[in-house]
Amino acid sequence: MTGIEGVGAYAPRYRLTAEAVKDAWGQFHGAGITETAVPAGDEDTLTMAYEAADRALEAGDVAPEEVTHLSLGTTTPPYEEEAVTARLASFLDFSEDIETRQLSGSTRAGVDALVAGLEADGTALVVASDAPRGAPDDEVEHAGGAGAAALVLTPDGPGAVTDRGEHVSPFPGIRFRPRGSAETTGLGVTDYDRSAFTETVAAAADDLEGDLAFADAVCLQSPNGKLPYRAAGALGVDSGALQAGTTVHDLGDTATASTLLGLASALEDGHDDLAVIGYGSGGGATALRVDAGGVAVEADLEGEAELSYGEYMRIRGDVTPGEPEGGGAYVSVPSWKRTIPQRHRLVAGRCTECGALAFPPEGACTECGALDSFEDVDLPGTGTVEAATIIGQGGAPPEFVEQQAREGAFVSAVVALDGPGGEDDETVSTPTQVLTGEDESVEVGDRVEATIRRIYTQEGVTRYGFKMRLVEA
Amino acid sequence: MRDVYVIGAGQTPFGSFPDRGYRDLFAEAYTAARDSVEDGIETDEIDEAVVANLGVGGRQLGLSAPAVTEHVGLHNVPCSRIENACGAGGFAVRQGVQAIKSGMADVVLAGGFEIMTDMSGDVTKYWLGVSGETEWERLTGTTFSGVYAQMASAYMEKYDATKEDLSRVAVKNHANGAKNPKAHLGFECSLEDAVSAPAVADPLNLYHCCPTSDGAAAVLLASGDVVDQYTDERVRVAGSGAASERVGLAERDSYTGISASQEAGRRAYDRAGIGPDGLDFAEVHDCFAIAELIAYEDLGFCDPGEAPRLLREGVTDPDGDLPVNTSGGLKSKGHPIGATGTGQVVEAFDQLTGQAGDRQLEAPKYGLTHNVGGSGGATAVHVFENEGVAR
Numbered sequence: 070m071t072g073i074e075g076v077g078a079y080a081p082r083y084r085l086t087a088e089a090v091k092d093a094w095g096q097f098h099g100a101g102i103t104e105t106a107v108p109a110g111d112e113d114t115l116t117m118a119y120e121a122a123d124r125a126l127e128a129g130d131v132a133p134e135e136v137t138h139l140s141l142g143t144t145t146p147p148y149e150e151e152a153v154t155a156r157l158a159s160f161l162d163f164s165e166d167i168e169t170r171q172l173s174g175s176t177r178a179g180v181d182a183l184v185a186g187l188e189a190d191g192t193a194l195v196v197a198s199d200a201p202r203g204a205p206d207d208e209v210e211h212a213g214g215a216g217a218a219a220l221v222l223t224p225d226g227p228g229a230v231t232d233r234g235e236h237v238s239p240f241p242g243i244r245f246r247p248r249g250s251a252e253t254t255g256l257g258v259t260d261y262d263r264s265a266f267t268e269t270v271a272a273a274a275d276d277l278e279g280d281l282a283f284a285d286a287v288c289l290q291s292p293n294g295k296l297p298y299r300a301a302g303a304l305g306v307d308s309g310a311l312q313a314g315t316t317v318h319d320l321g322d323t324a325t326a327s328t329l330l331g332l333a334s335a336l337e338d339g340h341d342d343l344a345v346i347g348y349g350s351g352g353g354a355t356a357l358r359v360d361a362g363g364v365a366v367e368a369d370l371e372g373e374a375e376l377s378y379g380e381y382m383r384i385r386g387d388v389t390p391g392e393p394e395g396g397g398a399y400v401s402v403p404s405w406k407r408t409i410p411q412r413h414r415l416v417a418g419r420c421t422e423c424g425a426l427a428f429p430p431e432g433a434c435t436e437c438g439a440l441d442s443f444e445d446v447d448l449p450g451t452g453t454v455e456a457a458t459i460i461g462q463g464g465a466p467p468e469f470v471e472q473q474a475r476e477g478a479f480v481s482a483v484v485a486l487d488g489p490g491g492e493d494d495e496t497v498s499t500p501t502q503v504l505t506g507e508d509e510s511v512e513v514g515d516r517v518e519a520t521i522r523r524i525y526t527q528e529g530v531t532r533y534g535f536k537m538r539l540v541e542a
Numbered sequence: 543m544r545d546v547y548v549i550g551a552g553q554t555p556f557g558s559f560p561d562r563g564y565r566d567l568f569a570e571a572y573t574a575a576r577d578s579v580e581d582g583i584e585t586d587e588i589d590e591a592v593v594a595n596l597g598v599g600g601r602q603l604g605l606s607a608p609a610v611t612e613h614v615g616l617h618n619v620p621c622s623r624i625e626n627a628c629g630a631g632g633f634a635v636r637q638g639v640q641a642i643k644s645g646m647a648d649v650v651l652a653g654g655f656e657i658m659t660d661m662s663g664d665v666t667k668y669w670l671g672v673s674g675e676t677e678w679e680r681l682t683g684t685t686f687s688g689v690y691a692q693m694a695s696a697y698m699e700k701y702d703a704t705k706e707d708l709s710r711v712a713v714k715n716h717a718n719g720a721k722n723p724k725a726h727l728g729f730e731c732s733l734e735d736a737v738s739a740p741a742v743a744d745p746l747n748l749y750h751c752c753p754t755s756d757g758a759a760a761v762l763l764a765s766g767d768v769v770d771q772y773t774d775e776r777v778r779v780a781g782s783g784a785a786s787e788r789v790g791l792a793e794r795d796s797y798t799g800i801s802a803s804q805e806a807g808r809r810a811y812d813r814a815g816i817g818p819d820g821l822d823f824a825e826v827h828d829c830f831a832i833a834e835l836i837a838y839e840d841l842g843f844c845d846p847g848e849a850p851r852l853l854r855e856g857v858t859d860p861d862g863d864l865p866v867n868t869s870g871g872l873k874s875k876g877h878p879i880g881a882t883g884t885g886q887v888v889e890a891f892d893q894l895t896g897q898a899g900d901r902q903l904e905a906p907k908y909g910l911t912h913n914v915g916g917s918g919g920a921t922a923v924h925v926f927e928n929e930g931v932a933r
Contacts, residue, residue, distance in 0.1 A: 393664035400677055408677065428792075429678070435793060456797050458691030459744040460683060467667040469683040481684040481743075483692055483792045498792040500675075500682045513699040524681065532681070 071187055073220050073228025073361060075129020078333035078368035079120035080216035080320050082506065083107040085381045090211055093378035099212035101294020105321030106215045107376060108200050110384050110475030111522040114143045114217070115153045115533065118198035119160045119521045120369070121217035121326075125194065126161070128367040129221040133162040136221070137191035140170040142178035142325040143198050144246075144253070147531060156533060157196070159413045160521045162447075172325075176201075176244070176290060179218070179325030180347025180355045186222050187230055193222040199324035201253050202385075209244070209253045212293045214321020216370070218329035227363030234276025237353035240265035244292070244350035255350075266296055270346050271303035273354035277344075281306050283358070284314075285340035288331035290348035291317035306344075313340055316370065332359070336366040374507050389474035392527060393467045405532055412534035415450055415486060415519060417497055418443025426488055426497035448486050448497075450519035452537065455498060457482040457511045468525035480504075480511045484537055492516075504538040516540040543643045545766035546779040548926065550579035551891035553759035553884070556726040556876030560660035562756065564598050568610040568655045571758035571881070575651070578891070579762060580773035585614070588762075589647035591621035592637040594630030594654030595880035599661045599669055610655060627673035628829060629915030630654060631759070631883020632784070632922025638763045639782050648765045654885070655758035656878035670754065673879075673916040675790030687751055689791050689917040690830035691743035696797040697832060698745060700847070705745060707850035709736035711831040712749040712873055714859060719870020721900040726755045726876030750831035755876030759885035776929035777894050780816075780908070782922070783809025789919040800918035803840035807923050810910070811842075814925035818842040821864055821925075822906035823893055825886040827914040828871040837912055838866070841923070860903065868893065868901045883913035883922065894928040907931040 086104040087097045099105065108117065118141060126133065139161075141154050154169035170185050172178035179197030186193035198217035203209025242256040243265050255262065270289065274281060281287060287310045289297045294317045298308050314331040316323065323330055328347045335343055343359040382388045410416035411429045418430020421444055425436035430443035460481050465473040473479060480503040485496035503511045504522070517537035524532045552574025554567050576583055593607040602609050607623040626633045631654040638650035661669065674680050674689055684692075697703055713733050719725035736749035763779070764772055785805035788794050795801065811817050818841060826841065828834035835849035843864060844852050852858055858866035869875045869889035872882060890909040892898040911924045 393667055394662075400681055404677070435788070435795070456692035456696040456791070458684075458688045458695060458746070459741070460685055460688050461741055461743065464685050464687065464743060465667075465683060466680050466685055467664070468681065470667065472683070479683060481682060481688045481692070483696075483797065500679045500684055500790065500792045502683050513695055524683075534682075536682075 070229070071193065071222045071224060072226030073364045074131060074223040074226035075125050075221045076333045076336055076364060076366040077121045077124025077128055077219045078216070078330055078370055079117055079124060080106040080370045081108045081112055081117065082373035083109060083376050083384065084372035084374065085376050089376065089378050094206060097211055098208040099293055099321065101318060102212055102321055103318050104372065105213060106372065107381055107384060108215045110386065110472055113147050113523060114145050114198040114200055115147050115157060116521050116523060117215065117217035118157055118196045121198065121219035122157070122161055122194055122196050124367040124369065125219035125221045128365040129223070131192060131221045131223060134164060135192045136163050136167060136194050138168045138186060138189035138193035139163060140172065140182040140185040140193065141196045141198070142172040142182035144173055144176055144178065144324045145200050146171070146173060159409060162414050175349025175351055176324045176327065177347045177349025177353055177355060179327065179329050180345060180357065183220060183329065184233065184355060186220070191224070195220045195222065197326040197329045199326045201322055201324045202251060203254060204252050207254065208293065209255065212322040214323050216316065216320050216323040216326050216330050218326050218333050220329065228359060228361040230357050230359050232277045232358040234273045234356040235353070236269055236272035236276060238269055240350065240352040243352060263296070263299055265352050266348060267300045267303045269352050269354045270300050270348050273356040274304055274344065274346060277356055277358055281344050283342050284310055284344040285342045286313035286335035287311050288314035288328045288335060288343055288345040290346060291315045291327050291331070292322050294318050313338060314343065320370065333366055333368045334370070336361055336364055337368050384475050386471070386475055389471055391471055393470055402530055413521065415448045415535060417446045417448050419446045426495055428486060428497040428499050446489055448489060449491055451492065451540070452484040452486040452496070452517055454503065454511055454513055454515040454517060455483045455485050457503065457513060468527060472525065482511060484517055502536045504536055509539060511539065546639045546642045547764050547766065547769040548761060548777040548779065548887065548891050549764045549769060549772040550575045550583065550762040551760065551888040552578050553724060553881065553888045554757045555724045556755040556757035556878055556885065558659040559756045564655050564657045565610055565613040567756060567758040568653060569614045571653060571655070571760040572614045575760035575762050580775060581771065583762065583772055585616060588616055588619060588649050588651050590641050591616055591619055591651040591653065592634040593621060593623050594634040594883060595623055596625060596627060596630065596656060597669055597672065598657050599665065616651070626920040627915035628827070628877065628879050628882055629913045629920045629922055630880050631885065632911065632913030632924065633920065634884060635761055635887055635924060636782050636784055636922050639779050642763060642765045648768045650763045651760060652763060652884055653758065653760035654880040654883060656880040657756050658754040658878060659756050679790045685743060687743040687746055687830065690832055691746045692791060693797050693836070693917070694745050694832035697835065700798055703850050705737055706733065707835065707853065708750050708831040709733055710853040711828060711834045712736040714853065715828060715867050715871040715873040718860065718868050718901060719874025722870045722875055725870045725874050726753050727874050728870065746830055746832070752829050752872035752877040755878040757876060757878035757881045757885070759881040759888050761884050761887045775895050777891055778927045778929055779924060780927040781810035781812065781814030781925040783807060783813065784922040786920050787918045789916060791917055799836060799846065800840055800914065800921065802918055802921040803837060803912065803914060806921040807841040810923040810925050814927065816908060816925065821908050821910050823865045823868060823903055824910040824912065825869060825889050826866055826912040828867060828873050829877060833914065834871070841910070841912060860901065865903060868898065868903065886911040886913060887924070890926045894926055905931055907933050
């Protein structure tokens with residue numbers, strides 16, 4: 070039976086504290102939450118999904134070509150319509166024959182994505198990624214965090230899902246987002262909301278054999294830092310087990326990713342016997358019993374930079390100008406599409422005449438001049454900075470005005486990408502941005518590695534591609 | 543093949559003229575070029591026109607050459623626009639030389655013009671970004687100044703060069719430009735001013751970057767068969783060399799030299815029969831301070847890594863062994879993209895014919911112009927000789 074091989078978890082490095090929100094609004098409605106994670110200006114649920122997935126595959130030591138099923142759960146996909154699973158599969162170098170499922174519409178979609186993965190044949194990657202938003206002064210917004218979790222499931226993975234229970238019951242009005250709105254809301258009928266949550270999750274848990282006493286950690290949906298504990302009695306668990314299974318206090322409400330981030334966090338803390346209970350408005354819940362002994366986990370959930378409320382508004386793009394009007398050099402979506410293997414996966418070329426590397430692999434070989442005779446070569450995604458500058462405020466190309474408005478000055482560099490043999494082997498160079506953290510600068514000679522970010526958005530279409538980040542020396 | 547001579551050259555002031563049209567600027571440059579022809583020239587004596595231009599801010603992308611040549615009365619004259627970004631003007635001169643050498647024309651107008659300062663901030667962002675490599679360089683967020691800054695970062699790392707070394711280019715060129723009534727930024731600056739200016743694209747600051755300018759410049763070329771009809775001055779195009787280089791920096795073999803400039807320089811010297819030692823002055827493409835340092839090395843004024851020493855020792859000052867950018871260069875005189883290359887020839891013509899005013903060098907015989915497109919994707923180099931000056 071399919072089991073969990075590896076788990077990856079990712080949260081953006083920015084944090085907004087409850088204090089910062091309180092300074093701005095005079096109050097903070099994210100009950101039980103200390104701080105929330107905030108995506109960088111060039112991150113969204115798709116790039117976070119990549120970050121978590123990459124870590125899960127690494128933790129499980131599973132090669133991309135082995136994966137036959139991809140399911141993604143998110144309530145906040147970059148597009149209300151247009152599946153992003155094809156792009157996620159491309160980032161990860163999965164086969165184009167892969168089966169993909171994108172689940173949305175409820176915070177329960179994360180656990181549902183896991184169920185879809187468990188029911189698939191072969192090796193599955195399950196990802197939940199979310200960054201919910203509400204109206205500026207409401208509970209959903211103040212509680213709203215960001216993060217992604219991914220599980221790689223293999224035919225003989227050590228982590229066993231031994232039991233499953235589901236329950237639905239119509240509870241309208243608790244948490245919903247009308248068509249065309251970017252803000253999730255709810256009627257805020259306190260007792261009704263609480264009983265919907267408690268009754269639904271308890272009913273799903275009841276569907277499991279036996280009680281939840283087996284669980285070291287109960288990874289329960291956490292819309293805020295108080296609601297899960299209100300279900301402790303109904304579930305028959307103590308608050309310690311609930312605390313061991315949630316990241317809500319430090320990351321905020323991560324919606325579909327909430328329970329799976331809780332699972333990653335519990336695994337990191339050494340808990341093996343887990344109850345995982347996803348809940349979504351509407352309402353419904355899915356409960357799983359997981360014996361996670363032997364499952365490898367790679368989690369990157371630490372915050373690095375605290376934001377003021379003003380910076381938060383800027384980084385989220387609430388107060389930034391968007392792309393300037395005007396014309397000029399323009400790369401069409403079809404011509405971007407042609408370069409997707411390079412943008413997503415750094416596919417280089419090897420000249421069939423002289424063996425030199427080329428990136429992108431097109432035109433004449435820069436070594437021998439042979440025209441368009443390249444074989445695809447996969448690069449490891451690491452490299453060395455050869456030249457670098459800082460594109461300061463006001464100086465960005467028009468496509469990058471919005472990024473610069475959100476994130477400030479950015480590093481633009483030429484990087485010598487390592488050849489297939491790694492460092493000290495042949496290289497091929499490319500222009501790229503290099504992401505920097507607080508107080509980090511980029512010098513010629515620095516080592517970097519590739520990740521996926523939003524590059525720019527034009528005509529409503531976001532171009533995703535590689536950027537580099539510094540490798541810790 | 544026939545020799546080609548510069549019989550006249552003239553330009554508008556370079557600067558910010560938001561109230562003027564591009565046709566009007568072109569007409570002023572054309573008139574100045576005609577007026578500079580010693581024995582005069584009529585419009586109907588011009589056989590062909592080549593016009594350098596990048597984009598006029600997007601307002602006349604098609605047929606911008608006849609838009610200006612017909613405006614000045616060159617009616618039914620074959621004309622074409624040449625586009626090689628900031629190097630277009632040098633290539634317009636080269637095309638004129640080729641037309642005359644081929645025998646298809648006896649007199650050619652090589653002109654250039656650009657309007658850059660009357661656009662909104664948003665539109666300017668689009669039009670300044672079009673000369674780099676678009677698909678990879680610009681679409682990873684790199685600006686034009688950013689590419690030169692990357693070259694500067696590699697140069698400084700390789701040769702331990704400093705911000706002072708970069709800043710000396712600004713100090714020298716502003717001192718020269720302050721003596722040029724046509725200069726856009728005709729004021730002097732101190733080394734301290736230049737070193738401490740606000741950053742544009744690290745390590746380049748404001749004083750390491752040329753301005754964007756409006757302007758036009760025109761050069762009249764004639765064959766050796768007809769030059770006598772126009773002038774007794776013998777300013778010969780002794781050598782014309784040009785080459786291309788990969789447009790994107792990352793594709794190149796070196797980030798601290800521009801192979802197109804090296805090759806264009808070699809070809810121009812070969813044809814002229816002199817080397818860098820034979821030059822009396824040069825106008826080089828200093829769109830950014832690092833570009834002037836690299837030009838010294840690419841053009842053989844010194845070995846790689848030695849350019850900072852040339853500046854420190856004053857070799858390229860007006861009273862040095864090889865004065866560079868007596869006009870003020872792009873840094874001080876200005877950079878109206880399409881007009882820059884022909885504008886360099888205006889300075890060369892003025893120097894070689896003793897008309898450079900306060901900047902006049904003592905009886906120069908050989909002068910070089912070096913005009914680079916983008917960050918080095920195309921370079922045209924010309925060596926001019928006043929045959930009347932004894933050596």
